[in-house]
Amino acid sequence: MHEPRLLPALLAALMLAPAWAAPRGDATSAGAAILARFDAALRGDVVALDKLMADDLDYCTFRGDCQTKAQYLGEVKSGRLKYVSIDPAVSKVKLFDDSAVVLGLASVTAIRDGRQHTIHISWAGVLAWRDDRWQMTTWTSTLLERPSK
Amino acid sequence: MKMRCTTLPAGLFLLAALMSGACLAGDKTETSLRAAELARFAANVAADSAALEKLLDANLEYSHSNGKLDSRSSFIASLTDGSLDYLGAEPAIQSLRIFGDVGVIRGLAKMRVMLDGKTSEFTLGYTDVWLWKDGRWQMTEWRSVRLPDAPPK
Numbered sequence: 001m002h003e004p005r006l007l008p009a010l011l012a013a014l015m016l017a018p019a020w021a022a023p024r025g026d027a028t029s030a031g032a033a034i035l036a037r038f039d040a041a042l043r044g045d046v047v048a049l050d051k052l053m054a055d056d057l058d059y060c061t062f063r064g065d066c067q068t069k070a071q072y073l074g075e076v077k078s079g080r081l082k083y084v085s086i087d088p089a090v091s092k093v094k095l096f097d098d099s100a101v102v103l104g105l106a107s108v109t110a111i112r113d114g115r116q117h118t119i120h121i122s123w124a125g126v127l128a129w130r131d132d133r134w135q136m137t138t139w140t141s142t143l144l145e146r147p148s149k
Numbered sequence: 150m151k152m153r154c155t156t157l158p159a160g161l162f163l164l165a166a167l168m169s170g171a172c173l174a175g176d177k178t179e180t181s182l183r184a185a186e187l188a189r190f191a192a193n194v195a196a197d198s199a200a201l202e203k204l205l206d207a208n209l210e211y212s213h214s215n216g217k218l219d220s221r222s223s224f225i226a227s228l229t230d231g232s233l234d235y236l237g238a239e240p241a242i243q244s245l246r247i248f249g250d251v252g253v254i255r256g257l258a259k260m261r262v263m264l265d266g267k268t269s270e271f272t273l274g275y276t277d278v279w280l281w282k283d284g285r286w287q288m289t290e291w292r293s294v295r296l297p298d299a300p301p302k
Contacts, residue, residue, distance in 0.1 A: 058244060058255060064274035064294035066255065094208065094280075094289060098249035101278050101290055103210065122212060124290055126278060128248040137246070138253045140276035140292045144216045 025129045027093040030100035033134035034125050038088045038106070046077045054128060054135035062121050062143040084109040084116065100127045100134065105144075120144040177281045179245050182252040185279065185286040186245075190238045190258070196228040206280055206289035214273060214295040234263035252279040252286060257296070272296045 025033075033052060040048035050073065053059075057069040067075075075081040088106040102125045109118040126138035185204060192200035202225070211219040219227065227233040239259040246253050258273045278290035 056246070058246075058253070058276075060255065060274070060276055060294075062294060064296045066274075092210075096250045096280065099251040101251065103290070122216070122218075122292075124212075124276070124278065124292055126248065126251065126253050137248060138255075138276065138278075142212050142214070142216055142292050142294065 025095075025100065025127070025134050027095045027100065030093050030095060030102055030127050030134055031090040033127060034090060034102045034104070034136070035088060037125075037136060038086045041076065042083045042086045044076055044079075044082065046073050049073055049076065051133070052136060054130065054137040057136060058138050060138075060140045062119065062141045080113060082111045084111060098129045099137075100129075101125070102127060106141075177247070177250070177286075179247060179252075182245060182247065182254065182279060182286050183242060185288075186242060186254055186256075186277070187240065189288060190240050193228065193235045194238050196234070198225050198229050201225050201228070203285065204288060206282065206287040209289055209291070211291045212293070214293045232264075235260065236263055236268065237261035250281040252281070253277070254279070258293075271298070 037049065037052045039045075040052060050069075053069050053072070055069055057072070058066055059069070059072045060066040086106060086108050088104060090102060090104040092103040094101040094103075103123070105120070105122050107118065107120050109116065111117075121141040121143055123139070123141040125136050127134040128137045129135075188200065189204045191197075192204060201221075205221045205224070207221055209219075209221040209224065211221075211224045213219065228235070237260070240256055241258070242254055242256040244253075244255045253276065255276045256274075258275060259270070260273055261268065261270045272295075273293040274296050275291065275293035277288055277292070279286045280289045281287075
């Protein structure tokens, strides 16, 4: 039998359902997603990187050149870019509704086209909360003359 | 507050931004974000601290191409005390995206700057992050890389 008084409550419950059913990203998980990205890059784990990076990623290096996700993953997969060591630190997370800006520093040693370089950078990553996880949509970094503490 | 005449491109940017009526208030759209970006470049050149106070987020981190980091207050102070003087800026937006309340712009900018009494011209590749707050776009992050000079033609 139809019970009209239950209808508003049912509709309210349905409207609220997505808010508690899907966990939301927080500042801690945003920082962790960026650190996981560094770890995956160091291991050359293209499968993990694929999940951590958004399909519309804009990856801009300290040299000023920018790559798509496919281009970046292609470099890692082919071995043209191989990380030897990465020492990252998250310094700040700016958290918004469905996005986060994560800031930090890193010392990176990598081999590109057979030549090894060590750089010290400050970086910023913009994450979007999609498919119940953080995905990196933007990466940009600035070369530092020496490591910052 | 230091004020002086802007270069023609900067003046045109400011005019375009004011005509759109979208740089300081309006909707959270790509159009208003683009207008805010152009207004910010113009305000830099004009050393317009009042406009910059509105266009820059209180938590701004302004990372210069040389690695120097400024806050909103230190950046505005450097413009108004003349230690950093943008003589001209010609931005070219390459991509503009909005993720919820966050906007990200990537572009190039031809800059003419007076620093420590010396004028220099160079091109920046930049990425900046904007936050939609209090009904307007506010830049919360700026990062740039000085690009190599183009070879002479």
